[in-house]
Each structure stands twice: as C-alpha cells, then as structure tokens.
Amino acid sequence: MSIDNAHDHEVVEEEFTDPGVPEYHRPRRADLDPKAARKAELQTAALFGLSIIGTVMAIWAWATGSVSSENIAETQRTTMLIGLGIFLAMIGIGTGAIHWAKTLMRDHEMIEERHPMRSSDEAREGAIEKLKDGAKDSGVGIGRRGLLKGSLITALAIAPLAVLVPAVGNMGGDWDVSKLKHSMWRQGMRLTKDPSGEPIKASDVTIGSVFHVIPEGLNDLEHHKLEEKAKAVVLLVRLDPRDLNIQPGREDWSFDGIVAYSKICTHVGCPVALYEQQTHHLLCPCHQSTFDVANGAKVVFGPAKRPLPQLPIAVDDEGYIVAQSDFHEPIGPSFWERLK
Amino acid sequence: MRRLSLTRYHRAAPLVLLFVLLAGITTAASFVQSTPASATAEASADDISEGSKLFAANCATCHGLDAQGTEGVAPSLIGVGAAAVDFQVGTGRMPMQASGPQAIAKTVQFNQDQIDQLAAYVASLAPGPAVPDADAVDPALGNAANGMALFRTNCAMCHGSVGGGGALTQGKYAPSLWATTPTHIYEAMLVGPQSMPVFNNANITPEDKRDIIAYLDEQRNGAPGGAALGAIGPVAEGLWAWILGMGIIVGFTVWIGVRSS
Numbered sequence: 001m002s003i004d005n006a007h008d009h010e011v012v013e014e015e016f017t018d019p020g021v022p023e024y025h026r027p028r029r030a031d032l033d034p035k036a037a038r039k040a041e042l043q044t045a046a047l048f049g050l051s052i053i054g055t056v057m058a059i060w061a062w063a064t065g066s067v068s069s070e071n072i073a074e075t076q077r078t079t080m081l082i083g084l085g086i087f088l089a090m091i092g093i094g095t096g097a098i099h100w101a102k103t104l105m106r107d108h109e110m111i112e113e114r115h116p117m118r119s120s121d122e123a124r125e126g127a128i129e130k131l132k133d134g135a136k137d138s139g140v141g142i143g144r145r146g147l148l149k150g151s152l153i154t155a156l157a158i159a160p161l162a163v164l165v166p167a168v169g170n171m172g173g174d175w176d177v178s179k180l181k182h183s184m185w186r187q188g189m190r191l192t193k194d195p196s197g198e199p200i201k202a203s204d205v206t207i208g209s210v211f212h213v214i215p216e217g218l219n220d221l222e223h224h225k226l227e228e229k230a231k232a233v234v235l236l237v238r239l240d241p242r243d244l245n246i247q248p249g250r251e252d253w254s255f256d257g258i259v260a261y262s263k264i265c266t267h268v269g270c271p272v273a274l275y276e277q278q279t280h281h282l283l284c285p286c287h288q289s290t291f292d293v294a295n296g297a298k299v300v301f302g303p304a305k306r307p308l309p310q311l312p313i314a315v316d317d318e319g320y321i322v323a324q325s326d327f328h329e330p331i332g333p334s335f336w337e338r339l340k
Numbered sequence: 341m342r343r344l345s346l347t348r349y350h351r352a353a354p355l356v357l358l359f360v361l362l363a364g365i366t367t368a369a370s371f372v373q374s375t376p377a378s379a380t381a382e383a384s385a386d387d388i389s390e391g392s393k394l395f396a397a398n399c400a401t402c403h404g405l406d407a408q409g410t411e412g413v414a415p416s417l418i419g420v421g422a423a424a425v426d427f428q429v430g431t432g433r434m435p436m437q438a439s440g441p442q443a444i445a446k447t448v449q450f451n452q453d454q455i456d457q458l459a460a461y462v463a464s465l466a467p468g469p470a471v472p473d474a475d476a477v478d479p480a481l482g483n484a485a486n487g488m489a490l491f492r493t494n495c496a497m498c499h500g501s502v503g504g505g506g507a508l509t510q511g512k513y514a515p516s517l518w519a520t521t522p523t524h525i526y527e528a529m530l531v532g533p534q535s536m537p538v539f540n541n542a543n544i545t546p547e548d549k550r551d552i553i554a555y556l557d558e559q560r561n562g563a564p565g566g567a568a569l570g571a572i573g574p575v576a577e578g579l580w581a582w583i584l585g586m587g588i589i590v591g592f593t594v595w596i597g598v599r600s601s
Binding site for chain 1: 489490493494497498506508509512514532534535536537538539540542543561562563564565566595596599600601
C-alpha cells in the first residue's frame with residue numbers, strides 16, 4: 001500500500017504563469033509522405049546492415065589475419081581491421097536505432113505533470129508515531145540500558161578497524177619516516193653506470209658527456225631495489241670548468257668540471273634527464289621545470305621550487321668517481337623539505 | 341575585398357582545416373631526412389687539400405679560416421674529428437641556412453666524396469673521433485634487447501621510447517631517429533651534436549652503440565598497435581583524443597537532440 005495514494009492527482013501549485021505548450025504539431029516528412037517514410041526505413045536498414053558487415057569484417061579479419069611478432073605490418077593490419085569491424089558493428093546498431101526512433105516511431109507530444117514531494121500530513125504523523133513507538137520499545141533516550149548503548153556504540157566505532165588495520169599494515173612493516181630523507185649513497189661508494197653497474201673513471205667523463213648513474217652495489221640488492229634506485233639515481237655531467245659556477249660552500253663537491261645531481265625532480269618527482277649540452281639546462285619532461293646545471297641546478301623555468309640536490313663527489317686512488325657522502329637534503333618533491 | 345567577403349565557405353571548411361592541422365602536427369615530427377653514408381676510405385693528402393678548399397669556401401665564414409671558431413657564432417672544429425663532420429654535413433645540418441635554436445636536417449649539399457674530403461681536413465687539424473666502419477654499425481650484429489635497456493636509460497627521455505623524437509626548450513627538439521642511417525646514429529652518440537650530450541665509448545661501448553642501433557632498426561618495422569601518430573607522445577595523442585573523440589561525441593549528442601525534418 002502506498003501512503004501517498006491520496007494525492008496522486010494533486011498538482012504542484014504554480015508560482016508563476018504557465019507558458020503552456022504551443023498548440024501546434026509539426027508533422028515530419030515521413031509522417032506525410034510515404035516515399036520519405038520508405039526512404040527513412042531503407043536508411044535505418046542500411047545502418048543495421050552496416051553493423052552486420054562490421055561484425056562479419058571483424059570475424060573475417062580475425063580468421064584470416066595473424067597477430068605475431070614476426071610480421072608487424074600484418075599484425076597492425078589485423079588489429080586495425082578487427083577494431084574497425086567492432087566499431088562498425090556497434091555504431092551501426094546505435095545510429096540505426098536512433099534514426100528509427102527519430103523518423104518512424106510514433107511522434108506526439110506528451111505532458112507529464114509533477115507531483116509534490118511532501119507526503120500527506122497523516123503519513124508524516126504516522127511515521128513520527130512509529131519512530132516514537134520504536135524508541136519507547138527499545139528504551140533508548142529514557143536513561144536505561146546503558147550497557148546496551150555503550151556496547152553498541154563501541155562495536156560501531158571499532159568495526160572499521162577490521163578493514164583498516166590490515167590495509168594500513170600491508171603498506172609495509174617499516175614506519176621509519178626518516179628513511180625518506182636519506183638514500184643509499186655513502187662515503188666512498190662508487191658511481192656506476194645505469195643499468196650495467198660498471199664504475200666510472202673521471203677520465204672517461206669527457207666534456208659534454210652525460211652519465212646516468214646508480215650507486216655501486218644497487219644491482220646486488222635483494223630487496224627494495226627499485227625503491228633504492230628511485231631515491232639514488234644521479235646524473236653525472238662534465239662541463240667546461242670555465243662554464244661552471246661553483247656554489248658557495250660547495251667548493252669541493254665537484255671534480256674538474258664534473259658535477260652530480262639527483263635525477264628526481266623537486267616538483268613532483270619525475271626523472272629529470274633531458275640535458276642540453278650547449279645551454280647546460282636540464283629539463284623535466286613532465287612539467288617543463290628547467291634546471292641550470294652550470295649554476296647549482298637552480299630552477300630557471302617551471303613549477304619546481306628548489307634546486308636539484310647535489311651529490312658531493314671525489315675521485316679515489318684508482319681514478320674512479322666516488323660519493324663523498326649522501327645527499328645533504330631530502331631528494332624529490334619539495335614537500336620533504338618541510339620535514340627538515 | 342568585396343569579392344572576398346561575398347565568398348561563402350563550405351560549412352565543413354573549419355573541419356577540413358582541423359584535419360589538415362592534426363595531420364600536420366602528426367607528420368611534423370618525422371620529417372627529418374637523411375641520406376645513406378658509404379663506408380669510409382683512407383684519407384690521402386689530396387683529400388685533405390681538397391677538403392681544405394671546400395672548408396674555406398663553405399664553412400670558414402662562420403667557423404673561421406683555421407676552423408678555430410667565432411665567439412658567439414660557431415664553435416671551434418679543432419679536435420671534433422671526422423665523425424662530427426660526417427654527421428653534420430652528411431645529414432644536411434651543416435652548412436646552416438640561418439642561425440636559430442635548432443640546426444635542422446636539410447637536403448645534403450655535398451656528395452659523399454666531398455664530405456669525406458671535408459672530414460679528412462678537419463680530422464687532420466687535431467685527433468678526434470673517426471667515422472665508424474660498416475661492421476660497427478650493422479644492426480644485424482647487435483642485440484636489440486640490450487639496446488632497448490640502454491636506449492631507455494640514456495636516450496628515451498629526449499628521443500621518445502621508440503625514437504620518435506620530442507620537444508626540448510626554446511624551440512629546440514630531439515629529432516626522430518627512424519630515417520637516420522646507422523652510421524649517423526653512431527656518430528651522433530660519439531660526438532654529441534648541438535644540444536645532445538656526448539656518449540663516448542667509455543660511457544656506451546662500441547658494442548652497446550651497435551645494440552642501440554639494432555633496437556632502433558627494429559622500430560622501423562612499425563608499431564603493432566595501430567596508428568602511432570608519430571610516436572611523439574601525449575601531445576599528438578591528446579589532440580586527437582580531445583578534438584576528434586570529443587568532437588564525435590558532441591556531434592552525436594546534437595544529432596540525437598535535433599528533431600527529424
């Protein structure tokens with residue numbers, strides 16, 4: 001039984017004058033001219049026919065074509081034809097149905113009246129009465145059954161923990177946030193080539209050279225190799241020493257024009273690696289932050305807010321480039337700066 | 341003026357214009373052209389003197405009569421080696437038509453003999469990287485899988501993951517590598533032309549360079565997944581998706597809403 005039966009026919013009171021529906025009906029061509037109706041019918045059938053052709057084409061392309069790494073051109077043709085066939089099969093049905101509805105199906109205006117959202121007074125009173133009865137029966141609100149109320153509220157409050165604790169717990173057993181401020185670079189650790197892990201001699205880094213660098217021993221890590229790599233990757237560049245403006249306090253961080261900077265953008269952490277040899281600019285491909293390697297990797301363009309962290313380097317007895325220490329600031333997005 | 345204002349354009353004209361624009365953007369990335377370089381021959385004294393004449397006639401205006409360079413205009417060519425000359429002249433980048441942010445690959449202005457003579461002259465000034473021999477750049481001898489790992493680390497950030505090219509700053513760009521000859525790819529890594537950094541043989545060994553060439557050679561077979569749109573990344577793909585994809589949806593919406601005549 002519906003409680004608003006009583007005012008099914010009650011119409012919303014108008015707050016403004018009803019402009020009404022124009023008293024005219026424009027018939028479509030297909031309504032008047034049997035030839036136009038026949039034409040619309042054929043057009044609709046043609047669209048459905050197109051769909052049928054598409055289905056056949058997709059199946060034919062799948063059956064006769066081949067998808068293999070041996071023949072890329074054939075693979076491209078096959079996938080293209082299957083996709084095109086499916087597209088025709090779907091679009092034919094859709095456009096045919098709409099064309100049918102627009103040109104041939106019954107065409108007359110209808111008015112549907114809106115009814116008030118508010119329930120009748122009896123229905124509202126009845127509902128309130130039921131709520132009151134329920135409250136009275138349960139004893140809630142008149143100071144009794146404290147144990148029931150307390151245990152129910154506790155149960156409701158802690159129930160989400162059954163989902164949240166395992167979910168958060170699975171994010172990792174290590175909650176030492178200070179690790180985010182450090183990478184695996186240590187004093188004396190050699191700079192090695194990504195991905196081979198071969199150490200780099202200072203004499204091999206000719207002017208204008210760029211080396212993509214990972215720390216020595218990264219490839220031997222058994223766990224968290226990608227996490228460590230994501231924090232530790234470095235770009236090693238040699239500039240003509242005359243072009244390099246060494247930053248105050250970093251006089252011994254470079255070697256004869258060779259400088260090493262973190263490859264992780266200080267904006268949102270994309271790998272910055274588009275190095276332009278002539279301008280010494282380093283461009284981040286994500287949001288076009290540009291860093292000037294000749295001037296301490298300062299930001300010269302784009303949304304990044306602070307320079308790329310510099311890795312202090314030196315050369316060991318055998319002529320290989322080594323790190324003097326870890327980065328002196330957190331790498332990556334500027335957010336971590338605030339943890340310092 | 342009156343005639344012009346009376347001209348009625350077809351109502352599909354903006355649409356056609358849009359398609360031309362999209363097609364233009366898509367193909368613009370891959371217009372770089374190259375001509376094949378032949379194997380190198382030993383340079384003779386004749387070659388050097390011929391090269392010296394060619395240099396004086398075609399290059400000395402900017403690079404100076406002794407190839408010492410001109411401050412702010414053109415770099416010194418002493419010590420750049422034959423590989424740099426073979427790349428710059430062999431791809432038509434030099435002589436430059438006009439100074440600008442990018443040295444564009446154009447129609448090559450010299451035949452291979454003349455390029456070899458120029459290279460011999462520049463190589464005679466000071467030792468520098470030589471033109472690689474045919475075996476060093478033969479893609480059939482390289483390991484494309486290792487080449488992919490190296491390309492992803494060292495090259496893909498500028499040239500795109502399959503070598504389609506990409507934009508740099510201030511109007512510069514990394515060109516597509518699909519039409520570049522193996523010899524020119526090798527030389528570019530060796531000498532670091534224009535904005536490109538140097539990848540010397542200690543950084544990427546000659547075998548590794550050949551692996552990279554093998555990987556790029558594999559990409560010339562095309563992409564299996566359909567139209568690659570020049571493989572220049574999200575800009576071309578986004579333009580197609582937003583303009584063509586959204587355009588189709590808007591068009592259908594209008595058609596569904598309009599009364600049948």
